Amino acid sequence: MTPDLLAVPVTRALLSVSDKTGIVDFARALADAGVELVSTGGTAKALRDAGLAVKDVAELTGFPEMMDGRVKTLHPAVHGGLLAVRDDAGHVASMTQHGIGAIDLAVVNLYPFEKTVESGADADTVIENIDIGGPAMVRSAAKNHAWVAILTDPADYAAVLAEVAAGGTTMATRRRLAGKAFAHTGQYDSYIARWFAQQADGGQDDGEQDELTLRYGENPHQQARVRPDAAGSAGxxxxxxxxxxxxxxxxxxxxxxxxxxxxxxxxxxxxxxxxxxxxxxxxxxxxxxxxxxxxxxxxxxxxxxxxxxxxxxxxxxxxxxxxxxxxxxxxxxxxxxxxxxxxxxxxxxxxxxxTDGLPDPHREGEVTKEIVGGVLVQSRDNGRLTDDMLRVVTKRAPTPQELADCRFAWTVAKHVKSNAIVYAKDGSTAGVGAGQMNRLESARIAAWKAKDAADKAGWGEARTTGSAVASDAFFPFADGLMAAVEAGATVVIQPGGSIRDDEVIAAADAAGLAMVFTGMRHFRH
Missing domain, CATH: 3.40.140.20 (AICAR transformylase, duplication domain)
Structure with a gap:
């Protein structure tokens, strides 16, 4: 295997691209550097039209393109040139025996499958835009990146040209490009797999996305499917x-x-x-x-x-x-x-x-849940906390930092299953207690998790020390609040509204806590 510091000179390049952005200028620069150009189909035509000398792949393979272009690069003369390990005596002997020339640089990107699907093309057209030879060349070159540079993105043309001019592509660049190449083919294959899954589930009709059948539901004995919103969203x-x-x-x-x-x-x-x-x-x-x-x-x-x-x-x-x-x-x-x-x-x-951006957390909408004999329907919990909603109920008011931690903890608590308790400090959760039958247990679990995290990290104390604690609903008794005090919280944010609010406020004052009421609850069942 070639040493990491060895630059590999580029003497022959194979160019076969669907996206021809910058390809003519790039190929001209290669030709000016003395690189032999080998190409296929439309790419070869574009280069010849620009006055460049190009060897057709058919000259390497001895076979013309056939079957409407489905078969052109799937040949040992191409893949042997890409995959040969140049310092392996056996590989070199095979190249000599079969007249296979080395390919030092491959410039390949793939048929526009996704754009073809999005254009509304029929199934036959979509299938013809499944690239076969392209991914094979990309993967061959990427696998052999010790010797071959693989370019799948025009944004990398300039950097590669600079190295070619300096004597050859570096291992660092070839390794980076190989990673991008495998990401490129992986993404491409995922598009194709999703299209076939949609076709198996009925495809797309009348401009609406049909339901997609899933392997199973929450458990293997349950059936499941996803029904996309026909109107579209950032979901x-x-x-x-x-x-x-x-x-x-x-x-x-x-x-x-x-x-x-x-x-x-x-x-x-x-x-x-x-x-x-x-x-x-x-x-x-x-x-x-x-x-x-x-x-x-x-x-x-x-x-x-x-x-x-x-x-x-x-x-x-x-x-x-x-x-x-x-x-x-x-x-x-x-x-x-x-x-x-x-x-x-x-x-x-x-x-x-x-995703195409992030959804609006305050958007309108409805949430449904099937029950025996009917369906429950409610509007989304898109309530937001505003400054005028906050009411300080203790003798001590929160500091600006405590108030910021309160807001952060409150935002997270809205998305924790009830009963929910969230400790937060300096823009980070310190402990989360979720889904318990009483609030005291949620407060204790969250504190225990924070201590466990501190022990694992080797911190001197849990991050609940000096933290804000948020409760998605009111504290019905002072015991949950006192669990937060024991964990080291210094400020509390909660809806308020309990018949024992006075008792809870008194306990907070006695402990030197600051506490704010929001007047808004965020149960999440």
Whole structure:
């Protein structure tokens, strides 16, 4: 294998692109550098029309393009030139014996399958836009990136030309391009798989998206399907799945919970939400997405394993590396850069969904639930907290930082199953207690989780020390409040409205807490 520092000179390049952006100028620069150009079909025509000398792939293979262009590059003369290990004596002997020339650079992008589907084309046209030879060449070149550079994105043309002019492509560049290449083919295959799944479920008629049958429901003995909103929205059914197998019922349910919560932070600083079984187990806002992820993950490193992650910004490489440090089921974000896509591509079981922005957390709508003999219908919980709603009820008022922590904890608590208790400090959850039959137990569980996280991280104290605590409904007794005091909370945000409010307020005053009432409840059953 070639040393990392060795630059590989480019003497022959294979160009076969659907997206011809910049290809003529790029090919001309290669030709000026003495690189032999080999090409196919429409790409070869475009280069010849520009006055460039191009060798047709048929000259390498000895076979013409056939079957309406379905067969042209699937030949040992092409793939041998891409896959040959140049310092392997056996490979070199095979190349010599069969007259196979090395290909040092492949420039390939694929038939416009997604655009063809979106154009409303018939099934036969869509199928003809399933690229076969292209992905094969991309994968061959990427596999042999020790010797071959693979270009799938015109944005990389300039950087590669600079290296060609300097003597050859570097290992660092070839490795980076290989990662992008596998992300490119993985994304392409996911489009095709989703189209076939839709066709198997009836396709699309009258401009509406039909239901998609899922493998099963919450449990294997249950049937399930997803029915996309025909009007469209920034939801999961409309998201672009870049990689990973199809979503299950539970994936949809949990990822939707993560998407609903991250939408609350769509205008905030970089924020990351980690959800497990439809409950947030870590939420944080920080200067960078990577920092936000680390803070959210630290809240509950056990529950985060196999969880769902939602982000309010396009994912960068540093964040992708952090996320792929453990097993994650689904990642949802409004975008991801090329380096992040390449990093995720190495985790084939990770499902990556890119949405068209984030939904409006305050949008109107209805929520339905089937019950025996009927259906319950209610409006969405799109209530928002405003300054005029906050009422300080204790002798001590919260500091500005405490109030900010209160708002953060309150926002998260809205998305935690009742009874919900959330501790937060400095823009990060410290402990989450969810779904208990009484509020005291939720407060104790959240505090215990915070202590466990501190012990695992080796912190001197739990992050509940000096934290804000939010309760989705009023404290019916002072015992839940006192559990928060024991955990180290210094400020409380809750709806108020209990017949024992005076007792709870007195307990807060005695403990030196600040407490604000919102007058709004956020039960989530």
């Amino acid at each position: 999961l059914p409309q998201a672009r799945q870049v990689q990973g197998k199809a979503l299950s019922y539970n994936n949809y349910n949990d990822a939707d919970a993560a998407l609903e919560l991250i939408a609350e932070f769509r205008d905030a600083d970089p924020t990351v939400v980690i959800v497990k079984h439809a409950n947030p187990c870590g939420v944080a806002t920080a200067a960078t997405l990577a920092d936000a992820y680390e803070a959210a993950f630290a809240c509950d490193t056990v529950s985060a394993f196999g969880g769902i992650i939602a982000l309010n910004r396009a994912i960068d490489a540093a964040t992708a590396r952090a996320i792929t440090g453990i097993f994650t089921e689904v990642v949802v974000a409004p975008g991801a850069d090329d380096e992040a896509l390449a990093i995720f591509a190495a985790k084939k079981n990770l499902r990556l969904l890119l």
